[in-house]
Amino acid sequence: xxxxxxxxxxxxxxxxxxxxxxxxxxxxxxxxxxxxxxxxxxxxxxxxxxxxxxxxxxxxxxxxxxxxxxxxxxxxxxxxxxxxxxxxxxxxxxxxxxxxxxxxxxxxxxxxxxxxxxxxxxxxxxxxxxxxxxxxxxxxxxxxxxxxxxxxxxxxxxxxxxxxxxxxxxxxxxxxxxxxxxxxxxxxxxxxxxxxxxxxxxxxxxxxxxxxxxxxxxxxxxxxxxxxxxxxxxxxxxxxxxxxxxxxxxxxxxxxxxxxxxxxxxxxxxxxxxxxxxxxxxxxxxxxxxxxxxxxxxxxxxxxxxxxxxxxxxxxxxxxxxxxxxxxxxx
Numbered sequence: 001x002x003x004x005x006x007x008x009x010x011x012x013x014x015x016x017x018x019x020x021x022x023x024x025x026x027x028x029x030x031x032x033x034x035x036x037x038x039x040x041x042x043x044x045x046x047x048x049x050x051x052x053x054x055x056x057x058x059x060x061x062x063x064x065x066x067x068x069x070x071x072x073x074x075x076x077x078x079x080x081x082x083x084x085x086x087x088x089x090x091x092x093x094x095x096x097x098x099x100x101x102x103x104x105x106x107x108x109x110x111x112x113x114x115x116x117x118x119x120x121x122x123x124x125x126x127x128x129x130x131x132x133x134x135x136x137x138x139x140x141x142x143x144x145x146x147x148x149x150x151x152x153x154x155x156x157x158x159x160x161x162x163x164x165x166x167x168x169x170x171x172x173x174x175x176x177x178x179x180x181x182x183x184x185x186x187x188x189x190x191x192x193x194x195x196x197x198x199x200x201x202x203x204x205x206x207x208x209x210x211x212x213x214x215x216x217x218x219x220x221x222x223x224x225x226x227x228x229x230x231x232x233x234x235x236x237x238x239x240x241x242x243x244x245x246x247x248x249x250x251x252x253x254x255x256x257x258x259x260x261x262x263x264x265x266x267x268x269x270x271x272x273x274x275x276x277x278x279x280x281x282x283x284x285x286x287x288x289x290x291x292x293x294x295x296x297x298x299x300x301x302x303x304x305x306x307x308x309x310x311x312x313x314x315x316x317x318x319x320x321x322x323x324x325x326x327x328x329x330x331x
Contacts, residue, residue, distance in 0.1 A: 096160035096212040098267065102274045104331050109163075111155040111328045113278070119322020121147040121173040128292035134305040138243065140293045143175030143196060143313070147320065153278070153328060155208075163208040165221065171202050173317055174234070181243050192239030196249040198315045199230045204259045204284075217265040225259035225284045225320075233315045246310040250298065255316055257284040263324075274330040284320040 100106045122144040129139050149171035157163035174197035181190045206223040235249035263280025290296065300310040 094159055098212065098214045099274045099330075100160075102272060102330075107159055109155075109157040109160065109274075110331045111153065111157065111276075113153040113276075113326050113328025114151075115153045115167060115169065115278075115324055115326035116150045117148065117169065117171075117282075117322040117324035119147055119149075119282075119320060119324075120145060121175055121317040122319040122321075123175065123289065123296070123317055124319075126291055126293045126296060128294075130292070131294050131297075131299055131308070132301070132305070136293065136299070136308055136311075137306055138179050138181055138245075140296065141177040141179060143177045143194075145173075145175040145195070145197065147171055147173040147322070149202065149322070149324075151202075153326060155328070157208070157210065160212040161210055163210060163219075165204070165206045165208055167202070167204045167206075169202040169204075171200050173197050173200055173315070173320075175315075175317070179241075179243075190240065190242050192237055192241050194247055194313075195234070195236045195238070196313050196315050197234040198232075198251050201228045201230060202226070202320075203228075204282075206259060206261075210265075215267050217267065218262075219264060219280070220262050221280070221282075222258075222260040225257040226254065227257060227286075227317075228254045229315065235313075243307075244302070245308050248310065248312045249315055250312045252314050252316045255286060255288050257286045257320065259284040261324075276328050276330060277325065278328055279325040280323075282320075282322055282324055286316065286318050289316060289318040 095107055097103065097109060103109050123142055125142040126140055129135055149169040151167060151169035153165065153167050155163050155165040174195060176193060176195050178191055178193050182188075202225055204223060204225040206221040208219050208221045210217050210219040229251040231251070233249040233251040235247075237247065241247065259282060261280045261282035263278060263282075266277040266279070268275040268277065296314050296316075298312040298314070299308040302309040
């Protein structure tokens, strides 16, 4: 009987819970399915895992200096303190110079250097051998000789391609000739050598075109070359002058030549300082040298219109050719 009463009470309690009012049911809404439930699986679902998936990370992973992310470091990566740092990227510039980071300005290069040259000076025979309308003998033979120089070089170059160069060269210019005199009466020949020359300061002012590269930069140049003779002319005779004419030399005023040349610069792999070895083959022409003998000498006439008592040769050179080289520092 007691069991029947217990069963009756339990059934009544169960019916009371089921018949709760709607306000009570609202406090316990039905649960929703999780996000993505019933959706199609993501791409690659069910495929085999990628190589290395689930394997232990490589040695050093997570330590200082290791790049973020799982896997191998990117190509060229060097942790701090490991080996020399990679070269820095050069500054952005329109310049073709390879070492603009060693220069004061990225678009302009200043150069100062020492130059030396080996070459020769020449003045040819005049087309007109007459003086005051008379043909003078012996004829004017022309002169040529060795002319070394040494001096300084200054240059400003823009963007590596166009430059203006100023040289100051102290030059010793010399020329030799042989005068041959035929003795008509005795049938003999007499020869003697004459040497003339002077010291001069040559100042070429050249416009240059350059094709810059890392190791060798070819170039061309042209412009005026100002020549200022220094001191008295040099003169000497080797042999016996058996003519009735005495000889000598004199130095004229300053003159201007037209200079031109081709060459190249060798760029030295010296750190910090941009050192170069400029080399060039140069020529210079003096358009002021006249084509007549009377333009190149000063003569003292004699009683014979075909001879001179004294003839002084002018040391103004018509041509100059030289090989020039040196070293320059570029900033």
